[in-house]
Amino acid sequence: MFTDLIAAAGLVVAPETLLSIVVAAFFGFVVGALPGLTATMAVALLIPITFLLSPIAAIASIVAAAAMSIFAGDVPGALLRIPGTPASAAYMEDANALVQKGEAGYVIGASAFFSMLGGCIGTVILVAASPILADFALSFSSFEFFWLGCLGLSCAVFVAGDDLLKGMASLMIGLFIACVGMDYTTGYPRFTFGSWALLEGISFIPALIGMFALPEIFRLMATVPRVQKLDKGDGGSASGKVLRAGRRYWWPSLRGSIMGTAIGSLPGAGADIAAWISVAVTRRFSREPEKWGKGHIEPIVAGGSANNAALAGAWIPALVFAIPGDTITAIAIGVLYLKGVNPGPMVFVENSQMVYAVFLVFFLANLLLLPFSWMAIRIAGFVLRVPTTIIAPSLLVLACLGAFAINNDMSGLLVMLGLGALALLMNASGLPLAPTVLGIVMGRIVEQNLMQSLISTQGSVAGFFERPGSAILGILTLSLWSFAGIKAALNRPAARDRRKMRA
Amino acid sequence: MQIHDALIGALLALFGAVVIWHVGSFPVVAGQYYGPDLFPRLIGAGLVLLGGALVLRGRARAGLVPRLMSIPAAFEIRRGGMAALYIVASVASMVLFGEIIGAQILILAILMSGLLARYGRPAVSIPLSIALTVLFDLTFRVLLKVPLPTGLLQDFI
Numbered sequence: 132m133f134t135d136l137i138a139a140a141g142l143v144v145a146p147e148t149l150l151s152i153v154v155a156a157f158f159g160f161v162v163g164a165l166p167g168l169t170a171t172m173a174v175a176l177l178i179p180i181t182f183l184l185s186p187i188a189a190i191a192s193i194v195a196a197a198a199m200s201i202f203a204g205d206v207p208g209a210l211l212r213i214p215g216t217p218a219s220a221a222y223m224e225d226a227n228a229l230v231q232k233g234e235a236g237y238v239i240g241a242s243a244f245f246s247m248l249g250g251c252i253g254t255v256i257l258v259a260a261s262p263i264l265a266d267f268a269l270s271f272s273s274f275e276f277f278w279l280g281c282l283g284l285s286c287a288v289f290v291a292g293d294d295l296l297k298g299m300a301s302l303m304i305g306l307f308i309a310c311v312g313m314d315y316t317t318g319y320p321r322f323t324f325g326s327w328a329l330l331e332g333i334s335f336i337p338a339l340i341g342m343f344a345l346p347e348i349f350r351l352m353a354t355v356p357r358v359q360k361l362d363k364g365d366g367g368s369a370s371g372k373v374l375r376a377g378r379r380y381w382w383p384s385l386r387g388s389i390m391g392t393a394i395g396s397l398p399g400a401g402a403d404i405a406a407w408i409s410v411a412v413t414r415r416f417s418r419e420p421e422k423w424g425k426g427h428i429e430p431i432v433a434g435g436s437a438n439n440a441a442l443a444g445a446w447i448p449a450l451v452f453a454i455p456g457d458t459i460t461a462i463a464i465g466v467l468y469l470k471g472v473n474p475g476p477m478v479f480v481e482n483s484q485m486v487y488a489v490f491l492v493f494f495l496a497n498l499l500l501l502p503f504s505w506m507a508i509r510i511a512g513f514v515l516r517v518p519t520t521i522i523a524p525s526l527l528v529l530a531c532l533g534a535f536a537i538n539n540d541m542s543g544l545l546v547m548l549g550l551g552a553l554a555l556l557m558n559a560s561g562l563p564l565a566p567t568v569l570g571i572v573m574g575r576i577v578e579q580n581l582m583q584s585l586i587s588t589q590g591s592v593a594g595f596f597e598r599p600g601s602a603i604l605g606i607l608t609l610s611l612w613s614f615a616g617i618k619a620a621l622n623r624p625a626a627r628d629r630r631k632m633r634a
Numbered sequence: 635m636q637i638h639d640a641l642i643g644a645l646l647a648l649f650g651a652v653v654i655w656h657v658g659s660f661p662v663v664a665g666q667y668y669g670p671d672l673f674p675r676l677i678g679a680g681l682v683l684l685g686g687a688l689v690l691r692g693r694a695r696a697g698l699v700p701r702l703m704s705i706p707a708a709f710e711i712r713r714g715g716m717a718a719l720y721i722v723a724s725v726a727s728m729v730l731f732g733e734i735i736g737a738q739i740l741i742l743a744i745l746m747s748g749l750l751a752r753y754g755r756p757a758v759s760i761p762l763s764i765a766l767t768v769l770f771d772l773t774f775r776v777l778l779k780v781p782l783p784t785g786l787l788q789d790f791i
């Protein structure tokens with residue numbers, strides 16, 4: 132093993148590999164920071180270049196671009212309230228609120244530091260436990276995935292804030308949007324109104340841009356022009372504050388990293404879901420729930436750690452069983468095959484140097500987040516000084532280009548416009564946007580697994596509790612829903628008044 | 635603008651009812667217990683229930699006839715209307731004329747109209763619009779290989 136590790140280190144420090152990592156990281160940073168362009172797109176755009184590279188340099192560039200673009204997605208989210216990637220949307224409110232308090236350096240620094248930490252912890256887990264975790268994930272059937280999806284949806288209750296009713300209504304809107312398109316079991320077009328563009332469903336990148344960017348652009352255009360005057364911040368260096376946050380919130384970071392790795396290792400569940408669930412769970416157990424939504428660092432710690440850890444987690448089934456954990460590893464598996472490396476259990480025997488090199492590349496790519504965050508902080512200082520009257524039209528063009536780029540199709544712009552209008556209506560009604568996004572992201576997964584399970588049991592609901600794993604997850608989900616319902620009922624104003632009178 | 639819980643609740647409940655009614659027309663698959671209508675039907679029922687609960691809560695909090703909507707001042711409506719018109723017109727022009735005229739010309743038009751209307755200072759706005767158009771085109775079309783329609787500029791780009 133030790134000689135393999137030394138040989139792998141030799142492969143990684145080769146000038147070609149190091150140069151690929153730096154160039155791909157920069158590329159990933161640019162793509163991730165542009166709203167609408169995802170980590171998957173960054174990796175997909177790299178494929179033609181990987182043909183020219185050695186196998187390890189090719190994989191290194193994929194890993195570096197993915198890690199960097201996931202982190203870079205936090206930058207426009209924090210500065211302009213437009214999430215670069217769906218994962219960033221989970222903690223964007225607090226990140227932007229902190230930027231408004233003059234803490235842009237702190238936010239971006241913390242995002243990079245905890246992303247790096249999450250990525251490294253995820254890699255350690257990938258190295259240590261990949262066969263065990265992959266085996267565990269493979270034992271999941273549609274029943275377990277259905278309950279897991281429901282558990283994920285339950286997070287809407289936690290991310291919605293105090294108003295459970297509005298949070299659930301908002302979640303239903305998101306789930307309905309996820310229903311648009313061809314039905315999973317029969318291929319019947321639902322709510323498409325004859326449009327071929329909607330057959331594939333509503334792509335959530337234009338949806339996300341519409342829901343977050345358009346209301347912001349509208350606000351900037353509709354209000355009196357002003358130069359952004361931010362508060363001074365608390366004083367002290369950003370790095371000092373990041374380290375203090377690291378000491379104070381080490382447990383949310385560690386928990387987010389572990390959860391992110393575990394969720395990332397489940398096929399179909401990627402960094403986006405990992406970030407949302409980690410933020411929701413951290414909010415549930417936070418000692419300072421009153422600070423959430425007003426510019427608190429804890430969600431950034433939890434979400435940032437989870438999304439980069441999930442990237443490492445997705446490599447567990449990819450390397451061990453050649454089953455992609457997400458779209459990025461699906462592309463990576465294709466590149467590995469092209470390079471003559473066959474992922475699967477035998478890769479650890481036949482190509483152990485390659486496997487160790489991948490592990491080392493993960494560490495290197497995550498460590499690179501820190502110098503890139505320094506660059507992002509410099510850019511942030513410039514962006515925040517630009518008048519809003521210049522920012523708004525530029526953002527509108529950027530939003531249009533991002534919505535177009537995801538499918539190279541103008542229909543993305545209509546989706547963006549429609550959901551932007553919906554978001555304005557929801558804002559005016561006090562309906563939170565986060566549960567809707569969660570519904571759009573997870574709706575299809577939940578429905579597919581529900582239908583698959585019902586078909587396999589011929590319509591019997593009892594089948595959802597027959598397998599041990601499924602029964603545990605089912606009981607857990609139902610208990611959580613009952614608990615949330617009881618808590619909401621007890622917190623109703625009338626119930627509170629009755630309790631006060633009795634006291 | 636603020637919309638009262640009772641009004642948004644009623645809209646959601648109505649929408650849920652429409653969803654339930656619409657999914658009734660979905661085909662039934664022979665040999666299958668549940669069809670493509672199951673999931674949207676559940677969501678429709680959820681919307682009816684939650685919308686109804688919002689109506690009841692809104693009514694309980696605000697008396698029998700709550701004020702359903704707060705209307706902003708006239709100048710805010712005017713500004714909001716202009717902003718909405720700019721956004722809708724920009725997006726619609728990209729969708730309708732993107733292929734014919736080309737994304738680059740439309741981006742320039744969107745930027746220039748937006749900057750001149752809001753920032754003013756033509757000496758800054760016009761060169762800035764051109765520079766931003768070139769930057770966006772280079773980033774998306776050249777660097778990221780996004781096939782932006784070039785329209786009238788096809789022979790030049």
